[in-house]
Amino acid sequence: MNIVVCVKFVPDAQSERGFEPGDHTTDRFGVPGRLSELDEYAVEAALTLATAGADAPTGEPAGRVTVMTVGPPAAAEAIKKALQMGADAGVHVTDEAIAGSDAAATSLVLAAAIRRIGEAAPVDLVLTGMASTDAVMSVVPAMLAERLDLPQLTLASQLSIEGGTASIRRDGDLASQTVTAALPALVSVTDQINEPRYPSFKGIMGAKKKPVQTWGIADLGLRADQVGLAASATVVESITPRPPRQAGQVVKDDGDGGRQLADFLRSRKFV
Amino acid sequence: MSEVLVLVDHVDGAVRKATTELLTIAARVGEPSAVYIGTGFQDAAATLARFGAVKAYRIESPDLTAHLVAPSAEALAQLVERTQPAAVLLASTADGKEIAARLALKIDSGLITDAVDVDADLVTTQSVFAGAYSVRARVSRGTPIITVKANSVTAQERPGECVDEQFTAVISPGAMSARITGTRPRQKSGRPDLSEAAIVVAGGRGTNGDFGPVEAFADTLGAAVGASRAAVDAGWYPHANQVGQTGKSVSPQLYVAVGISGAIQHRAGMQTSKTIVAVNKDADAPIFELADFGVVGDLFTVLPQATTLIEQARG
Ligand SMILES: Cc1cc2nc3c(=O)[nH]c(=O)nc-3n(C[C@H](O)[C@H](O)[C@H](O)COP(=O)(O)OP(=O)(O)OC[C@H]3O[C@@H](n4cnc5c(N)ncnc54)[C@H](O)[C@@H]3O)c2cc1C
Ligand SMILES: Nc1ncnc2c1ncn2[C@@H]1O[C@H](COP(=O)(O)O)[C@@H](O)[C@H]1O
Numbered sequence: 001m002n003i004v005v006c007v008k009f010v011p012d013a014q015s016e017r018g019f020e021p022g023d024h025t026t027d028r029f030g031v032p033g034r035l036s037e038l039d040e041y042a043v044e045a046a047l048t049l050a051t052a053g054a055d056a057p058t059g060e061p062a063g064r065v066t067v068m069t070v071g072p073p074a075a076a077e078a079i080k081k082a083l084q085m086g087a088d089a090g091v092h093v094t095d096e097a098i099a100g101s102d103a104a105a106t107s108l109v110l111a112a113a114i115r116r117i118g119e120a121a122p123v124d125l126v127l128t129g130m131a132s133t134d135a136v137m138s139v140v141p142a143m144l145a146e147r148l149d150l151p152q153l154t155l156a157s158q159l160s161i162e163g164g165t166a167s168i169r170r171d172g173d174l175a176s177q178t179v180t181a182a183l184p185a186l187v188s189v190t191d192q193i194n195e196p197r198y199p200s201f202k203g204i205m206g207a208k209k210k211p212v213q214t215w216g217i218a219d220l221g222l223r224a225d226q227v228g229l230a231a232s233a234t235v236v237e238s239i240t241p242r243p244p245r246q247a248g249q250v251v252k253d254d255g256d257g258g259r260q261l262a263d264f265l266r267s268r269k270f271v
Numbered sequence: 272m273s274e275v276l277v278l279v280d281h282v283d284g285a286v287r288k289a290t291t292e293l294l295t296i297a298a299r300v301g302e303p304s305a306v307y308i309g310t311g312f313q314d315a316a317a318t319l320a321r322f323g324a325v326k327a328y329r330i331e332s333p334d335l336t337a338h339l340v341a342p343s344a345e346a347l348a349q350l351v352e353r354t355q356p357a358a359v360l361l362a363s364t365a366d367g368k369e370i371a372a373r374l375a376l377k378i379d380s381g382l383i384t385d386a387v388d389v390d391a392d393l394v395t396t397q398s399v400f401a402g403a404y405s406v407r408a409r410v411s412r413g414t415p416i417i418t419v420k421a422n423s424v425t426a427q428e429r430p431g432e433c434v435d436e437q438f439t440a441v442i443s444p445g446a447m448s449a450r451i452t453g454t455r456p457r458q459k460s461g462r463p464d465l466s467e468a469a470i471v472v473a474g475g476r477g478t479n480g481d482f483g484p485v486e487a488f489a490d491t492l493g494a495a496v497g498a499s500r501a502a503v504d505a506g507w508y509p510h511a512n513q514v515g516q517t518g519k520s521v522s523p524q525l526y527v528a529v530g531i532s533g534a535i536q537h538r539a540g541m542q543t544s545k546t547i548v549a550v551n552k553d554a555d556a557p558i559f560e561l562a563d564f565g566v567v568g569d570l571f572t573v574l575p576q577a578t579t580l581i582e583q584a585r586g
Contacts, residue, residue, distance in 0.1 A: 038517070104375060104382070130517065137384050138365070139372035142340065146373040151448035152339055155365055157510075167452075170339075171510065173364050173466065173519075174282055178453035179339050185449075191517045192510060233381030233412035237394060240405050248547075250559055253568025258576020261550070262584070264564045268546060270470065270492060270525050271581050 001063035001161075003046045004114055005127045006144070007039040007082055009075035010134040035078035039129035040085070040196035041189050043067065045159060046127050047086045048194065064088050066117060070098060070109045076212070083207035084199035090212035091117065097217055100229035107143035109227060112220035114148060125166070126186045130155055141188035151181030157192035273357040274304045274326070276350060278343075278370065279319065280362040284311025288467040289362040291322040291426035293419060298323045298429060299391040301357045305433070306350060308343055309336050316433065323429030328438040335442065339449040340366055344373035346440035351378050351414055358393055363418040363520075364466075371416050380413025387423045387522065387543055402542030420543070421466050422522040457511055465495040465512060470525045473497030473514055473541070477530015477551065477570055480507045484574040485529055491581045497521065497541075499531045515540035529570050533558030550574065 012032045035043075043065075050063030067082040068091040069075045079090035093113050101109065117123055126148070131138040145152035153159075156168035166185045170177045171192070199207070217227060225231060251260050265271045275297035280287040290305075297303035305324040307315060312329050319327055328350060335342040347370065351359060359374065361367040363385050375382035386395040393415050397406045409415070465471065472494045474485035482496070489496045498508035500515055514521055516536040526544035531537060533549070533556055541547070542561065549562040550570050559565045566573050 103372070107376075133516065138368055139382065139384060142369035142372040143376055145341070146344070146376050149445050152341055152369070153449055154339070154369060170365075172366065174457055174464075176455045176457070177339075177451050179449050180452045181449045233375075233379075233410060234383055234408050235411045237407040237409060239407075242398075242403055242405055246563075248559070248561075248563040248565060250554070250562065250565035250567060252554070253566050253573055256576075257550075257566040257568040257573040258578075259580055261548070261564070261566050261573060261577040262580040264548070265492070265525075265577075265581070266584070268525075270546075271584065 001049060001124045002121050003050060003063055003065045003125045003127060004117055004123050005039070005042050005046045005065060005067045005082065005087065006110055006140070007043065007067055007069050007078050007129070008036045008132045009033050009069055009071045009078040010036045010132055033074055033077065035081040036129060036133045038131055038133055038191060039078075041191055041193055042127040042129045043082045043085050043087060044194045044196040045187075045189050047197070049125070049161060066091060068093070068110065068113055068117070070094075070101075070106055070113070072099070079212055080207060081199070083210045083212075084203045085197055086203055087210075089210055092212060092214045093217070093220070094214060095216040095227075097224035097228045100232065101227050102232045102234060103137050103139045103143060104233065105227040105231045107140050107147055109217065109220065109222065110140070110144055111147035112222055113215065114144075116215070116220060122184070124183045125161075126150065126184075128186070128188045130188055130190045141186060145186040148186065151185040153179050153181055153185055154188040156187055156189045159187055159189065159193060273301045274354050275301045276347070276354065276356045276359045277303055277305050277324070278347065278359070278361045278367065279305050279307045279315065280364060280367065281307070281309070281311065281315055283309070284314030286315045286318040287362070288426065289364075289419070289421040291318065292421065292424050293360045293362065294319070294322040294324055295424055295427045295429075296389045296419060297358075297360055299389070300393060302326070304328065304354065304356070306330070306347065308346065312435065316435065320433035321428050321430050322426060323431065324433045325431065327433050327435040329435055330438050330440055332440065332442070334447060335440070337451055338447045339451060340369045341373060341446035341449065342440070342442045343370045344377060345442055345446050346438070347374050348377040349440050350438060356414060358415040358417060360389075361416070361418045363420045367418050371418050375416050378413055380416055381410030382416045383408055383410060384418045385520070386417050386419045389417055389419060393417070398543050402538065420520065420522055422469075422524075460496070462489065463493065463495045465497055465514075466519050466521055468495035468521070468523055470494035470527075471497045471514070471521055471523045471541075471544070472527040472529065473499065473531060474502055474508070474529050475499035475531030476501040476505070478502060478507065480505065482508060484571060484578070488527070488529075488574045488578045491578050491585075492525075494527070499537050528558050529574065531558055532556045533561065
């Protein structure tokens with residue numbers, strides 16, 4: 001099985017995140033970055049499926065896992081981490097023109113890169129995380145399915161593939177659904193699906209020898225005006241740091257903490 | 272005045288609160304037109320009319336409801352083509368955002384997700400980076416597609432006549448490739464729905480597995496019960512109740528965090544709450560930085576005391 005996993009390089013959530021002063025894009029340089037934690041679940045799901053293929057009684061070759069990222073040069077870190085976890089190869093799409101791309105433009109680049117990978121060997125499965133930890137739009141997976149005309153199996157908390165059919169459990173707002181489609185398909189996974197592995201020492205050493213291709217948008221047949229801020233269909237008018245919350249009242253419970261809590265709720269008319 | 276399409280979020284005709292809020296926003300911009308996909312319209316009609324829908328487009332074909340999101344996006348694209356609306360508004364649910372995403376590509380239009388407010392001129396407000404920044408933005412190309420978080424505005428009744436019309440969408444085979452083969456509704460807790468509730472009481476690792484005091488306190492306030500990921504991962508509460516980055520994002524009038532430290536991923540799901548209250552035995556817990564009111568103390572003594580007093584006051 002030929003699997004492509006889309007992973008994003010994001011500013012670390014633990015650090016103070018901010019915006020580029022000039023163009024309102026996310027500041028990806030001032031803060032340390034990492035492979036999005038939520039995309040580790042997608043990498044793990046891919047590795048699990050690829051290994052299952054190796055164990056198949058038919059003796060089918062193991063699945064091949066390619067990790068792909070669209071991002072600045074530093075995003076190579078995200079690929080490296082996924083290779084250390086066990087992915088076979090990496091594709092890094094990087095180009096100055098891409099900076100500031102919104103979800104639509106990002107999905108355009110990802111889709112073009114997946115098509116290009118598919119020229120060498122057909123892609124059976126595209127895996128993504130449930131959301132980026134920085135932008136948290138959760139729309140790139142649906143956009144990718146739309147662009148690649150693949151069945152969309154998103155927000156999977158369980159995934160199984162049998163006889164060329166993928167089946168997921170999608171825990172929605174009000175119900176839990178089972179959704180099924182024939183491969184090739186696009187699947188996004190939630191943090192409920194598995195427990196991502198840590199890279200082993202062997203994995204870390206082995207990653208250095210794994211192939212990583214770097215493509216620009218011209219390699220994908222895209223023009224600069226199709227991506228980046230230029231292509232964006234939204235404009236930011238202003239960004240204001242939230243005014244520091246007025247320091248609230250904090251009381252220590254000396255036997256009447258519950259009473260004070262009840263009083264506060266009454267004073268605010270919640271009771 | 273131009274139409275504003277509002278995709279109705281409903282369960283077999285029971286209109287969810289977020290939709291009434293969307294209709295209220297739509298009325299600021301133009302004439303609200305509801306788009307109703309699925310069966311049960313008869314049950315929804317009165318609510319839609321009461322909250323100001325002037326028109327309702329009914330799409331009943333099972334082609335839409337038997338498949339995941341793609342057919343709904345196709346139908347909306349066809350309606351946009353026909354009605355040339357000023358905007359399309361959807362609820363910020365998983366389905367709502369994914370339908371919006373596909374629609375944006377189909378009609379080459381800008382998409383704004385998770386707005387917490389929308390002005391009459393379609394400038395939106397979003398809260399980003401776990402609430403640290405407030406962003407004002409607008410769509411600059413095509414028909415604005417905006418998903419709005421529940422509880423962002425107060426729904427206003429605007430009773431009037433709602434004219435409904437059958438709309439037949441043509442769904443391509445490609446859009447029907449992901450089939451919904453099973454649906455299991457969530458178990459009803461008898462409490463308000465987490466994403467719609469005006470009050471949420473959430474418990475964390477500090478409950479040590481005993482959500483009894485949290486639930487009792489929630490019930491005196493008529494609140495929904497939430498949980499931190501630590502509590503969910505430990506198996507103490509269902510994942511459906513998780514609040515945070517990978518759980519639900521809530522914006523109630525009142526959020527009470529009990530035995531929750533306030534990690535950034537938790538805050539991401541509750542920071543837009545109007546009033547925040549924390550009960551935690553560690554005075555240095557980061558949740559107190561957000562709290563309008565906090566009690567440093569043991570939840571197992573503080574909550575029961577508050578619960579009893581509130582019940583007594585009610586008589
Ligand atoms: C990718 C990713 C996504 C995540 N998504 C989410 C998410 O959606 N939602 C979420 O909540 N977390 C999420 N997390 C986890 C998050 O980082 C925290 O680990 C989690 O929120 C901690 O839960 P907690 O506050 O209940 O536990 P803790 O951090 O352990 O805090 C427990 C608190 O309870 C207090 N306490 C203990 N006993 C008592 C008592 N008797 N009375 C009063 N107080 C007491 C303690 O002082 C402490 O402050 C995510 C993490 C990652 C990496
Ligand atoms: N720049 C990117 N490069 C690779 N994958 C991405 C990128 N942006 C988003 N994705 C994928 O899309 C998922 C959802 O992202 P988002 O829609 O931005 O919340 C992520 O978990 C990734 O798998």
